[in-house]
Amino acid sequence: MSFKVSATYQGARAASLATNHGILQTPFFMPIATRGAVKHLANSDFATIQNQILLANTYHLYLRPGLEVLKKCGGLHGLMNWQKPILTDSGGFQVFSLAALRKITPDYVIFNSHIDGRELKFTPELSMEIQAAIGSDIQMCFDYFSGYPATRKETEYSVKLTTAWAKRCKYYLSLSSGHPSPNRGGKEGEVFGIVQGGTFPDLRKQSAQELVNIGFNGYAIGGLAVGETPQEMYTMIEAAVPELPADKPRYLMGVGQPEQILEAVKLGVDMFDCVLPTRNARHGQVYIHPSPLRRGEGGEVVAPDLSMVNYQKINLTGSVYATDLQPLDSYCQCSTCTSGYSRAYLRHLFSVNEALAQRLATVHNVYFYVQLMRDIRAIIMKSSHL
């Protein structure tokens, strides 16, 4: 994999990242397709949104459809007929989010399946095996995040386990390098380590250093946006980034609101994912541009100096939209907005619980996020002094 920085501005960088399924332009946002689908979206939607990549989940795809189906169907690319890159989360987040359903040991994690309760023994090696079967272009190490708030002792353990498991992931891949997954066209996938360290800057640094010593194709910062303040989050990013090699991509996992993404980009982060645009869309909350704004007619979503994102969140289920016939977002070029669907109609669809409501809103929100990243990248490219 090659990662090449082509422009920098205000601490932000624009780069290209080559994968088995094409070259990614950073910074980018990954819509989340946990179970092999971005909820409510079809491939035809991706064609208009033009997202470069999807994120899928190891734990969820292991439960269904399972390893055998993935192997026989050409991995997730084959199953979905999605030919662009896929990044897979390792299942590490489920150790946190499904905490009530698992037991953790230094060597493995036992999950009780949230589907049928059966026991699943998850190891770093199994996570890598599943990600290979998925045909993941960018694999994540199986990590351990202790939750928030966490004591220093708990966080130290989280870092310790994450480093130990990262070594096992790397070792497993070195063993299997002679037998690359056919679902990746016979090529190796890339592997990212995940920095933990909770809200302790020194542990963040330590975690980053330990992972860099092992050596990965890129580095993620995990365990953030889970209850700490945005300022604490930025502080943790600032602690970790200097320890990470400048010639490798950086990925802030699970973040976040548009302004948080912008801030992180300026702190040197290249990759993002978050459930907010999709989940909020399903719940009737959409990201829009203030109404005077028109693309190409002055006024920008992202300030030319990257100082702010000009947007607002509105709740379409609100009674104020009952007869609001204006387009959802006259600035937006997504298929929902260019089709002229009004806020009143969307509000109606939500109130009668029509699936179309969630589909239209999801298209819009995902487009908003993907376009936000395109705008940020354009500013970096334009203003770069590199």
Add this chain to the structure above:
RNA sequence: GGGCAGGUGGCGGAGCGGUCAAUCGCACUUGGCUGUAAACCAAGCAGCCUCUGGCUUUCGGGGGUUCGAAUCCCUCCCUGCCCA
């Protein structure tokens, strides 16, 4: 005309002498969702106020019993089913 069963907050439906401004569900209103067990969760939902409390008016209408009534009695109105 006779018999039986009922009339409770926007709707459905509990309660059947005090702990009832009235369980619960739906609808409605407003919030929140950050590597997705999430088309979910939370709060509010008679009115007013000096709002971790107080006051006023509510359970078809009217009257009564009682210290106290959505709950018991009388009467009227209305609804459903059965009989004529």
